[in-house]
Amino acid sequence: MQQRRVTPFCTLHNYNNHILCKLRRKRTMDVGSQGRLSALKAAGSGADVRLLVAARCGIYMLLGGVMSCSRVLGDGAPFGMAMVACSGPGISGVFALTGAALGYLLGGGLEWGIRYIAAAVLVYTVSFVFHELEAYKSSFFMPTAAGLVMGLTGFLGSFSMSPGQLPAAAEIFLEVNLAFGGTYFFREALSGGLRETETAELRHSVSVMIMSACALMAFSRIVIFDTVSVGRFMALVLVMTSAMKGGMLTGAAVGTVLGLAMDVSSAGAPFYTMAYSFAGLLSGVFGKHGRVIFVLSFILAGALSVVCAWTAEVHINALFETFCASVVFMLLPGSLLNHVGLMLQHMERGSGESGLRRFAANRVRNLSEAYAGLFETVRRSVEEPGNDENVARIFDRAADEVCVRCKNKNRCWNAEYVDTLSAMNDATQAMVEHGSLDVSDLPGFFRDRCDKLPAFVSAVNAELRAQAYRKQLRIGLTENRSVAWGQYMDMADVLSRVADELGSLNGSDPLAERRLIRYLRSMDIDADASVYRDGGGRLHVTIESGRLTPLLREENYLEKLSAVVGARLCRSAAAAGEECSKLVLLEAEPLAVSVGIAAMKKKGEKVSGDKGTYFKTDAGVLCVILADGTGCGDEAAQDSAQVVAILEKFLRSGVDPAVAMKILNSVLLLRSGDSWGYATVDLMCVDLFTGETCFYKYGAAPSYVKSGKSIRRIKCETLAAGISMGAGIAPDTVRMRLRPGSTAVIATDGVIVDAEDEWLKQLLNKGFDDMKALARATLKEAESRYGVNDDMTVVTVRVEERA
Incomplete structure (x- = not known):
């Protein structure tokens, strides 16, 4: 038994020395304690470390x-034991236990305090014995232990309760819960670890407020001149500070907590809960109007609370306490108020996201400028003129091959050089006109003098053909180079648009996000939600949660979500097939379209060489693509299908339609041999928010647009894609705005054969509402007029207001 009494104190002494050694080793400090021990890093000597440890022990003893x-509620005092439970098994726990024991003895005597002292000793023993277990690290281990110890001691002490006290079960239940909660929140309030999340910051602030309320309950028993309670006076100062720095909601919340603590401490009616919360709410409205107006509003709220409770109980002392607190509050320095207000401010989102977007936009824009500069550098080097067009070099090369072995070469090219040069000049014009040199093109004196005339003429013609081949090869090579380095500029355009979108003023909508999250939580749905606008200003909403079923079961959930975010929403077609844990919504377009398609393959062919598609991008733009491959049959169908697929991928990724068309033309120009054919391409893009419409054409047949009573014919002058040579040859582009009720007809050259189009205009004037019927009627009329000598495809589009 003697050994058992000595061992804890020896172990405690060793534990204390171990703590001091750890504090001296600065490099082994835990990152979680960096904020609390930063002062220890600055302390150089062991004496300074011991002084800080002594100060810490004094604080824990004082708090205990x-x-x-x-x-x-009169005699209950579970918070001293809770303070011991949260202090741990080290020297801090010993001093907290000492302070709690002294407080219980001095505050209520041995007979009353022995129960709580026993509970404090038991809970410290539990902490000391089990502190090396993994379960001890749980945030609920010591609160649970404190609750159990308090329940055990309360049960044993219930046999000595007087008849006038609360029922034993009610008091035990109350103290068990207060011991559990006090241990949990005191431990969180005293923790010095780095809090990395908004939830952790909020939990710490609430814990500090609860611990402060419990401490003020002790000071509320100290009354000056039988009128002013020190605890309630300090509580009022805290409520005023919270209301002024945190706003009306924070002031009301702090007033409710501190008022409830004062009411529980006094075991009276909940007057202070009502008075403090109302004063914090009312004065918080005037927090930005200066201290004088703020204090006056707080005093007025306190006076109204006293008047409202006058018939039940007179609280004149509350008026004196409010007045004294107001005077002291007016004298507090602003720096102290700011320091306290730091804990009360909400965790608002900063501009980190927009800053990152601007940073990425600058990076992309610099890359775009680099590609544009590369384009200019290559263009200047490639476009330098060559010197292979001089006809004289043809005669020089022929002479090097034939005349160099002739015995009369010195006479012809030295002694009589002028006559030879004159003969070559005389023959040049005829040679260029005929495309070859004939013996008769040379002067008579040269024919009589030249011993190897046939060989010379043959050599000249060979060189002439070689020059033509080189010219043709050079032209093709220059064109291919032009197309290749022209893609640098296309890439620069794409990157420039991406940079513009990243750097746009649009972005996240935090207010709509908070409203959406609040609505989802009202349905018990814990979800990650994002609300933002793209570069074009369209609203995007994404909701991710494992419990979206309650939301999706609502028949009108889209209307409800639209009312929450303030914009009409619709499901994203691209995300329609995704998992049920993710919901992607887009701002609904004010315009809608109906599309009709009719097609017929050439007579005798198994497949049509025309291919087309239509789709809507995430930006709310309807894209209609119609391609006609060169020729008919499988080869033409394959070419046109590849054209449509390439163009669709670029358009869906957000590339500008004109740039996408130029890239498509470059791809067809860079084909390998004859593996690719040419294709006429028709592209129609309709912005369903504004009605702005663009037609892009490469060698395509005319299109027709009926708006109101007028019909416009949209012609094309460029060649088909894959034939339009040169860097960056843009398609024919026509822009207009389509109003609701407008109709467009796009067709291949098998439907519109010549300039005769009155029949098509008459069909448009009939006012078809069904686009499929209009497409079939157009195809049928074209078949009756021109036969089925080519593949025929008709696409009709009508713009209407969304219902």
Whole structure:
């Protein structure tokens, strides 16, 4: 038994020395304690470290004593034991236990305090014995232990309760819960670890407020001149600070907590809960109007509370306490108020996201400028003129091949050089006109003098053909180079648009996000939600949660979500097939379209060489593509299908339609041999928010647009894609705005054969509402007029207001 009494104190002494050694080793400090021990890093000597440890122990002893003096409904005092439970098994726990024991003895005497002292000793023993277990690290281990110890001691002490006290079961239940909660929140309030999430910051702030309320309960028993309670006076100062720095909601919340603590401490009616919360709410409205107006509003709220409770109980002391607190509040320095207000401010989102977007936009824009500069550099080097067009070099090369072995070469090219040069000049014009050199093109004196005339003429013609081949090869090579380096500029255009979208003023909508999350939580749905606008200003909403079923079961959930975010929403077609844990919504377009398609393959062919598609991008733009491959049959169908697929991918990725068409033309120009044919391409893009419409054409047949009573014919002058040579040859582009009720007809050259189009205009004037019927009627009329000598495809589009 003697050994058992000595061992804890020896172990405690060793544990204390171990703590001091750890504090001296600065490099082994835990990152989680960096904020609390940063002062220890600055302390150089062991004496400084011991001084800080002594200060810490004094604080824990003081807190233990103060918490033990806090009363709950008369005689309950569980917070001293809770302070010991949260202090741990080290030297801090010993001093907290000492302070709590002294507080219980001095505050209520041995007979009353022995129960709580026993509970404090038991809970410290539990902490000391089990601190090396993994379960001890749980945030609920010591609160649970404190609750069990308090329940055990309360049960044993219930046999000595007087008849006038609360029922034993009610008091035990109350103290068990207060011990559990006090241990949990005190431990969180005293933790010095780095809090990395908004939830952790909020939990710490709430814990500090609860611990402060429990401490003020002890001071509320100290009354000056039988009128002013020190605890309630300090609580009023805290409520005023919270209301001024945190706003009306924070002031009301802090007033409710501190008022409830004062009411519990006094074991009276909930007057202070009502008075403090109302004063915090009312004065918080005037927090930005200066201290004088703020204090006056707080005093007025306190006076109204006293008047409202006048018939039940007179609280004249509350008026004196409010007045004294107001005077002291007016004298507090602004720096102190700012320091306290730091804990009360909401965690608002900063501009980090927009800053990152601007940073990425600058990076992309610099890359775009680099590609544009590369384009200019290559263009200047490639476009330098060559010197292979000089006809004289043809005669020089022929002479090097034939005349160099002739015995008369010195006479012809030295002694009589002028006559030879004159003969070559005389023959040049005829040679260029005929495309070859004939013996008769040379002067008579040269024919009589030249011993190897046939060989010379043959050599000249060979060189002439070689020059033509080189010219043709050079032209093709230059064109291919032009197309290749022209893609640098296309890439620069694409990157420039991406940079513009990243750097646009649009972005996240935090207010709509908060409203959406609040609505989802009202349905018990814990979800990650994002609300933002793209570069074009369209609203995007994404909701991710494992419990979206309650939301999707609502028949009108789209209307409800639209009312929450303030914009009409619709499901994203691209995300329609995704998992049920993710919901992607887009701002609904004010315009809608109906599309009709009719097609017929050439007579005798198994497949049509025409291919087309239509789709809507995430930006709310309807894209209609119609391609006609060169020729008919499988080869033409394959070419046109590849054209449509390439163009669709670029358009869906957000590339500008004109740039996408130029890239498509470059791809066809860079084909390998004859593996690719040419294709006429028709592209129609309709912005369903504004009605702005663009037609892009490469060698395509005319299109027709009926708006109101007028019909416009949209012609094309460029060649088909894959034939339009040169860097960056843009398609024919026509822009207009389509109003609701407008109709467009796009067709291949098998439907519109010549300039005769009155029949098509008459069909449009009939006012078809069904686009499929209009497409079939157009195809049928074209078949009756021109036969089925080519593949025929008709696409009709009508713009209407969304219902």
